[in-house]
Amino acid sequence: MTVNLLDFDLEGLTAFCEQLGEKRFRAVQLFRWIHQKGASRFDEMTDLAKSLREKLPSVCTITPLPVLSRQDSADGTIKWLFDVGDGNAVETVFIPEDDRGTLCVSSQAGCAVGCRFCSTGHQGFSRNLSTGEILAQLWYAEHFLRRHLNSPERVITNVVMMGMGEPLQNYGALLPALRTMLDDHAYGLSRRRLTVSTSGVVPFMDRLAQDCPVALAVSLHAPNDALRDSLVPLNRKYPIAELLDACLRYLPAAPRDFITFEYCMLDGVNDQPEHAQQLLDLVRRHGGRGVPCKINLIPFNPFPDSGLRCSPRAAVLRFGQMLNEGGVVTTVRKTRGDDIDAACGQLAGDVLDRTNAAKRLAQRRQIIEQPVRVVGRGPAPVKEGQA
Numbered sequence: 523m524t525v526n527l528l529d530f531d532l533e534g535l536t537a538f539c540e541q542l543g544e545k546r547f548r549a550v551q552l553f554r555w556i557h558q559k560g561a562s563r564f565d566e567m568t569d570l571a572k573s574l575r576e577k578l579p580s581v582c583t584i585t586p587l588p589v590l591s592r593q594d595s596a597d598g599t600i601k602w603l604f605d606v607g608d609g610n611a612v613e614t615v616f617i618p619e620d621d622r623g624t625l626c627v628s629s630q631a632g633c634a635v636g637c638r639f640c641s642t643g644h645q646g647f648s649r650n651l652s653t654g655e656i657l658a659q660l661w662y663a664e665h666f667l668r669r670h671l672n673s674p675e676r677v678i679t680n681v682v683m684m685g686m687g688e689p690l691q692n693y694g695a696l697l698p699a700l701r702t703m704l705d706d707h708a709y710g711l712s713r714r715r716l717t718v719s720t721s722g723v724v725p726f727m728d729r730l731a732q733d734c735p736v737a738l739a740v741s742l743h744a745p746n747d748a749l750r751d752s753l754v755p756l757n758r759k760y761p762i763a764e765l766l767d768a769c770l771r772y773l774p775a776a777p778r779d780f781i782t783f784e785y786c787m788l789d790g791v792n793d794q795p796e797h798a799q800q801l802l803d804l805v806r807r808h809g810g811r812g813v814p815c816k817i818n819l820i821p822f823n824p825f826p827d828s829g830l831r832c833s834p835r836a837a838v839l840r841f842g843q844m845l846n847e848g849g850v851v852t853t854v855r856k857t858r859g860d861d862i863d864a865a866c867g868q869l870a871g872d873v874l875d876r877t878n879a880a881k882r883l884a885q886r887r888q889i890i891e892q893p894v895r896v897v898g899r900g901p902a903p904v905k906e907g908q909a
């Protein structure tokens with residue numbers, strides 16, 4: 523099988539070059555051509571020795587992912603659907619803002635965690651992406667955008683591993699991908715601008731802290747175990763107390779001095795004042811001194827058969843106000859790319875449910891709390907931002 527050079531971080535590429543009898547500086551040159559200049563052909567790499575340029579095509583390739591479709595939102599958001607073979611597709615979303623460009627990257631085709639409010643979770647799990655398939659999303663998007671915007675500068679300044687899949691359940695492929703994103707010879711992202719989002723795979727949170735500490739976002743979504751068990755099934759394995767302990771262990775290595783907790787606002791399910799109070803108690807008191815954190819409230823994006831509704835805006839703002847008044851910085855995520863179904867939790871691709879996930883989720887729905895009517899107060903001053 524031919525080696526795909528997108529599968530390597532610089533260390534891996536150096537080892538590969540050494541097998542070919544080439545020195546490390548050749549690996550650095552190759553790495554820069556691929557990731558900084560977006561080259562996909564060896565004959566473009568003019569500063570490589572001619573003999574090496576002629577040898578490389580017989581032993582390796584630079585194989586991007588085929589693009590199945592691209593959708594452009596009126597707000598500038600772009601969503602790509604990439605073909606990863608065998609009828610599987612993954613989505614990648616670029617979100618431009620005044621001061622940054624964020625790429626939301628997928629780590630798996632489908633997802634085995636099966637969160638109740640997540641469109642990807644409803645598909646079931648197909649397979650892990652390789653390092654090359656994770657990096658190919660950034661590689662393609664960055665160089666497409668540079669050409670499109672006629673920009674000699676880097677366009678993607680932030681990457682969030684928040685697309686399809688649970689990144690920490692694909693740790694072996696994730697780690698070289700993160701290292702390449704951080705590498706100054708490749709994308710040169712800062713650790714603060716590279717975020718891994720997890721539903722709480724505790725052992726790999728500890729591994730990430732040791733191996734490659736980047737910003738961490740944790741999908742919390744509920745302030746108690748009974749409710750979180752029904753929304754994020756992984757909670758049965760790693761309940762909230764264990765998850766928050768892992769957050770406290772992560773923080774000393776983290777590039778930021780707080781954890782971001784993601785909280786999807788579900789009408790009558792997790793959006794009541796008592797939930798806000800429980801959440802405050804949890805993050806302020808866990809472990810005696812609390813968990814330094816920011817909370818990001820995410821308006822739920824409904825999808826067919828979810829059986830869930832988005833909290834009314836007044837309820838979202840009231841919830842945020844309670845948290846802010848309780849001393850926990852809370853923002854409400856701006857919804858982007860609504861017109862192309864690119865918003866958080868909507869990434870599904872044109873993929874079939876192969877694992878009876880929908881059936882399992884329907885059973886779980888029966889044990890979830892019944893909707894409670896919200897008696898809204900007026901809008902409250904909660905900061906809005908893209909966390």
Ligand code: SF4
Pocket residue numbers: 633634635636637640641642643644685686687688721741
């Ligand atoms: S929210 Fe994340 S972990 Fe949960 S099902 Fe969706 S992709 Fe998987």
